[in-house]
Amino acid sequence: MKKLLTLLTILSLSCTLLCISGCEDSGDSVYVDEGRLVSDVVINTSMDVFKGMEVPIEGQGFESGDQMMLRAETDLEATTEVSSSNLLTFTLPDEIEDGHTYKFVLLRGDDYQVLGASTLTVKLVINVELDETMSASWGAPAVIRGEGFRMTDVLVLDQAGGSHEITPSEVDDQSVTFIIPEGVAEGESTFTLRRGEETQELGTTELFLSTSAVVPDKEGMTIKGIVHSNGQGIPNVLVSDGDLITQTDENGFYWLASEKRNQLAFIILPSGYDVPTQKAMPQFWKPCTLDASTCEQLDFKLIPTQNDNHTMLVATDMHLANRNTPLDHVQFADGFVSEITANYNSFAGKVYMLNLGDFSWDLYWYSNKWALPECKAAIEDFNFQVWSAMGNHDNDPYVADDFLAEAPYRQYMGPVYYAMNIGKIHYIMLDDTQYTNDGGSQGVVGDREYNRTFTAKQLAWLREELKYVDKSTPIVVGAHCPLYNYSGIDRVTTAVTNVSEVLSCFDGFKNVTFVTGHTHVNRNIQSPSFSNVYEQNVAAVCGTWWWTRNYAGINICTDGSPAGYKIYTVNGTDMKWQYKGVDLPVERQFMTYDMNEVKNYWATDEEAQKAFDSGNLPNRRNDYNSVGENEVFINVWAYEPGWKITVTENGRQLDVEQVWMRDPLHTISYDIPRGVSNSLTFPSGYCPHIFSVTASSANSTLEISVTDRFGNVYTESMTRPKAFKSDF
Known part of the structure; x- marks a missing residue:
């Protein structure tokens, strides 16, 4: 320890000189020139690490007995092993602190060499691989890849329906293995690692689960599987490949002698159940991934509802x-x-x-x-x-x-x-x-x-x-x-x-x-x-x-x-x-047009005249020539048999006539502005849900009531003249 303290007293005085004459910073790594003790060493300027992690350093000239020291505000000795003249490995001590920059110092007898410096981000585990989707089975093992897991860790699986705490069944240098509990549901799942008081979120995945049940093969069958709810097979569910239809047996098992023409199989959802949902898509079907001569197992999950x-x-x-x-x-x-x-x-x-x-x-x-x-x-x-x-x-x-x-x-x-x-x-x-x-x-x-x-x-x-x-x-x-x-x-x-x-x-x-x-x-x-x-x-x-x-x-x-x-x-x-x-209240079920104003628009609007003159709207100038004075059109968008339309003027009920006409609002919102300079695609069409009444004057107010087949009543008090413009 006395030798270590002696070295450290001169280290700060030498550090600047060493970095100038012996280091080159590339932004990601520090390269050491031919040095007094070792050469060809590369130290990353930042690293994700975990406590107890073994850090290998490659270079030229390592010797048995070499030791590594980490220097920051405090100095930490690291357990060191020299495997060869080209490789030294040291273990990060538990005292390392997150976000600190440590100088890596090689000690050899009374001599030393600064190999470089690195900012350490300390995590519980590193290099975690958690895909966007994870396929697994209830009661069966699943794996998350990563470095630094411990058998004493706890995995916390969070879902919309609650949390599950899972103890690992196996840990190695590259992964953690755990058993999926029976109560876990399919869908979006977030995994968090807990170690004592510390936690680290590992990521979120879409979890797809099947049972661990093995469905036996049957002669000539190319698709088989189980339909289940949380692992319990459901009988009498229909399963199809688009050509054949079969039913699950008492175990929830099914078999299809499919040619796999459609390259998929699907269930016909039974009453009382839902299927899982992935980003709005119901998961009622699965693709076939094997050739038509090879039997494959496709399982389906149902959710009671x-x-x-x-x-x-x-x-x-x-x-x-x-x-x-x-x-x-x-x-x-x-x-x-x-x-x-x-x-x-x-x-x-x-x-x-x-x-x-x-x-x-x-x-x-x-x-x-x-x-x-x-x-x-x-x-x-x-x-x-x-x-x-x-x-x-x-x-x-x-x-x-x-x-x-x-x-x-x-x-x-x-x-x-x-x-x-x-x-x-x-x-x-x-x-x-x-x-x-x-x-x-x-x-x-x-x-x-x-x-x-x-x-x-x-x-x-x-x-x-x-x-x-x-x-x-x-x-x-x-x-x-x-x-x-x-x-x-x-x-x-x-x-x-x-x-x-x-x-x-x-x-x-x-x-x-x-x-x-x-x-x-x-x-x-x-x-x-x-x-x-x-x-x-x-x-x-x-x-x-x-x-x-x-x-x-x-x-x-x-x-x-x-x-x-x-x-x-x-x-x-x-x-x-x-x-x-869209953007209208459900109480809006019709549009009214004061046809006096519509006909005036047809006769005087400059853009309309350009469109009519362009040749792109042949005969459209004559759309409403047959419409009389003081007529009112009511376009009841979703009209169907059983609806009732009544219109009164000053307490007097007017006769309502169904007419075969084009809608004026669509014409001024599309046909006319497009027809000024373009040939017309998607023009206004004749429709059967326009109704006409004739008022006694151009200035009267009409009380309009539309009743649908279910008794809902929609009304408008139509004050006339009513301006005609591209607006609902």
């Missing part, structure tokens, strides 16, 4: 493509996502969403680098599950084959058709677009055309799936393209080629509701051929493909509906619904 009463949001045609001004995904985030998260992320009851397709826009997948993964990220803040159907624009535009073009969808979103029981409602999601995409090839976008039809394989699967559903169960079917169109107020035409074939699958079911998108308008149609089938075609979240915010400051669909979604309130088997315009 009470969801007979729930809210189902139905949204469609988001068309996110990283385009327009403001950018579509910015409009989406500021409008739809902001509203949905504010209203439903902390909602008291169970909430789900059906996404009816055209989540993306195939034309811009590659040019704008915005495809299905980016769309998924745009809704990951939803605190509820989004169950999706595939739209025509969700296909790979480089592929001229329907099944192959669906591959990215199956990879990122799951099966293109499937079913689930949520409460007492049986939901089915189908794919009614057959992508042809002539000219598509690797690196080349095809014409992106498609047929509106249900494939034979899908219909065969649907017929088999419905065998397991009681005929009295209400059915809700989600698909992208509508079954029917209007070609006039009372003229319904078929929009999908094999409507009769798909609807005949539901023979004997009492209540079948199709919810569809694609058209970007609101329409509600009773099937003319199947009395048990009612279709609700829902307007688009994107409005007119995100154009009208730029032109007019509002987001509006081609039928005059505000961009929005439908809210279904489900109590047991009873369903009620309302359309909801």
Whole structure:
């Protein structure tokens, strides 16, 4: 010790000279020139370390008996071992302090050499590797990699449902092994290391758990697994690969003799359960990763829940493509996502969403680098599950084959058709677009055309799936393209080629509701051929493909509906619904137009005249020539049979007539400003939910009342003249 103190008294006097003549600082490391004792030593200028860590130093000229000392405000001797002339190892003493800079001093007899200096960040463990996802099994070992773990440590696993304290089962130089307790749930999990009074957060991962049960092989079966709740197998759950359907046995085991055509398997969610959720995506399916001849085990977890009463949001045609001004995904985030998260992320009851397709826009997948993964990220803040159907624009535009073009969808979103029981409602999601995409090839976008039809394989699967559903169960079917169109107020035409074939699958079911998108308008149609089938075609979240915010400051669909979604309130088997315009109260269900003012706009507005004269809006100058003096239009966006519209003027009830007309607000928000200099795509369309009344004068006030099929009453006291402008 006396020798050590003698050396230290001169160390401070020599340090400056040593660093000038013997050190070179690169910013990350200190390099020592050919020195008196050793050479070719590299010391990092900063290090993450733990107490008791063995630190190796490489160099030339180490000798047996060499000792390391760490110098700062206090001087610490370190246990040292010289393995060879090229390697010295010393152990960091427990007295090292976090954030201090220590000089590394080599002692040899009466001589010494400063090898360099390093700022030490002292942690419990270092080099921790915790991936974004961790797959494990209840009661089975899991591993977190890192250096410095001790058997006396405690791992604290924090989840939304509570915390779990876990004692390691094994520790080595590179990892800690622990057993997943039975009470741990799947989902976002944060691991913290506790050692006495000290703690260190190791990171957060998405935990995916399965049972440790081994499902026995069966001859000819290529997919097997268990459906369970916290490790307990659940019998009679349906499992499918998109071609075959089977049921779990009394142990919750299932087997499928699958050709793995769809490269996945999924469960048909039974009533009384949920599946885990990962960033708004329900985890009801798993990909196949082995070839068709090799059996693989795919397990599914269910979570008991009470969801007979729930809210189902139905949204469609988001068309996110990283385009327009403001950018579509910015409009989406500021409008739809902001509203949905504010209203439903902390909602008291169970909430789900059906996404009816055209989540993306195939034309811009590659040019704008915005495809299905980016769309998924745009809704990951939803605190509820989004169950999706595939739209025509969700296909790979480089592929001229329907099944192959669906591959990215199956990879990122799951099966293109499937079913689930949520409460007492049986939901089915189908794919009614057959992508042809002539000219598509690797690196080349095809014409992106498609047929509106249900494939034979899908219909065969649907017929088999419905065998397991009681005929009295209400059915809700989600698909992208509508079954029917209007070609006039009372003229319904078929929009999908094999409507009769798909609807005949539901023979004997009492209540079948199709919810569809694609058209970007609101329409509600009773099937003319199947009395048990009612279709609700829902307007688009994107409005007119995100154009009208730029032109007019509002987001509006081609039928005059505000961009929005439908809210279904489900109590047991009873369903009620309302359309909801984004940024509008749900009490707003219609728009009124003083047609005197609209006709004046058509005749005098300068921009309108430029658009009419451009040739881009042929005959549109004549849109309202047939409209009489003092007429008022009422566009009831979600009108359907059973609604009642009454209008009074000075206490006198006026006759209400349903008319087949274009919506004026959409025209001035899109057709006219775009038509001034551009050819017109997505123009205003004729719609069946506009109603007309004729007042006795231009200045009277009209009292308007609209009552929906569930008895909700929506009113407006319309003071006239009412200005006409691009504003809801």
